[in-house]
Amino acid sequence: MDFLIGSLTREGGPGVARVRLARGRLTEVWRDGRLTDPNWLATGPGGRLFAVSSDAPGDAPGCVNELALTREGLTLLARQPTGGSAPCHIGFSPDGRYLLAANYGDGSVAVFPLAGGALGACAQRVSHVGRGPHPTRQAGPHIHQITPVPALPGHVCATDLGTDELVVYRQDADTGRLTERYRVPVPAGEGPRHLAYAPNGRGWLVTELGNRLFPVDFSPESGRVGDGLSTVEQPGSGTAAAIRLSPDGGTAFVSNRGEDSVAVFSLAPFRKTAVWRGVGAKPRDFALLPGGYALAACQGEGVALLADGRRTQLLPMPGAVCVLPLP
Structure with missing residues (x-):
């Protein structure tokens, strides 16, 4: 099984690397440094x-790239x-017509x-306003993810x-334009x-500053955040990052x-059941794999292979910083 790993070139990373998992061992296939800081x-x-990166024509500080895989690396399309x-995340409209x-x-x-069959120019940009109580991390809006909502078709x-x-x-299915429906407050x-x-x-x-996991229910007119549980063993000991759910x-x-x-x-009943320790320095993203394996992008040191929760x-x-399993 092959994967693409995105890494920060400003921290000495190669950009994008292709790695292969075979017989329980990881090997690197190639590195491609044409993108600057491919975050996702x-x-x-x-x-x-597709990838988001800090490369952009003109004065724009970020961009979306469409890429093709080759045997030796990537081709920029x-x-x-x-x-x-x-830019830090890519999502797709529910109908797949818009990125x-x-x-x-x-x-x-x-x-x-x-x-x-081509990535078109930006058709709309929506900007958030506001701030939160954290004096440095919440001095302004910071959108971390954009995803379709399964409970709300077309949203x-x-x-x-x-x-x-x-x-x-x-x-809008015809134009792709976004219209705000409502906001769901998260604890300050x-x-x-x-x-x-x-x-x-x-x-x-998952919340990055509070280090908690919350259930969220969406309805046509409003949403609600339920009671959360801590993701860490010691309060204030770090920042939560990625979340993945089991196939069921x-x-x-x-x-x-x-x-x-x-x-x-466990999500039903909702309780913490285990902790995998010693995953790697700064596990920013990970993928769950068949057979009890997981692959973690650890920003502080590299790509960690886990088997049943042990590195x-x-x-x-x-x-x-990111892991993408390839078909």
């Missing part, structure tokens, strides 16, 4: 490959500026058409770490980061930077 990699409709700074990019730096969402949700809100938008100072959705449509939200939606896994762990939760191998790679 995503596979879109028809298997098309198209590049469009996001119009915002520090959405979350700009963390300035708290905006950019919408790009995908029709005709997407932006998680705003800076304003402690989940913002739900209706997306929590810093919402990423949502994952269970098969029953319920969302599960009954278990959640959350990585914690600082404690360098993955917390495991079995480390592939050194500075600034590793």
